[in-house]
Amino acid sequence: MNIKWTDKITNEELWRIANQKSIENQIKRRKWNWIGHTLRKETGATEKTALYWNPQGYRRRGRPKRTWRRTIQDEKHKKIMERGQGDSRRPQCLEALHACPMLH
Numbered sequence: 001m002n003i004k005w006t007d008k009i010t011n012e013e014l015w016r017i018a019n020q021k022s023i024e025n026q027i028k029r030r031k032w033n034w035i036g037h038t039l040r041k042e043t044g045a046t047e048k049t050a051l052y053w054n055p056q057g058y059r060r061r062g063r064p065k066r067t068w069r070r071t072i073q074d075e076k077h078k079k080i081m082e083r084g085q086g087d088s089r090r091p092q093c094l095e096a097l098h099a100c101p102m103l104h
Helices: 011-018 023-039 046-052 068-084 091-099
Strands: none
Touching: 023 046, 023 068
């Protein structure tokens, strides 16, 4: 790659030179692969039960923490909005996500 430590380059430039995707994209891809795998499991599976689990009780004062479920819901809504603007990639996958009660 011939990059010296004194060279100033952006992360995007480094990813392009190294022929890598950003870590954000890799995390999102792996997260959605895991969700798809989990949703295909049978009803009694522990992983599937954990997706629907809603802990009861009181929460602490202050702003609610950013939960994994809320990040998934936001990403799902963003994907649906993109699809509404002409994105036709994997429509059956998005329809399955729309039907998933956990993500409402």
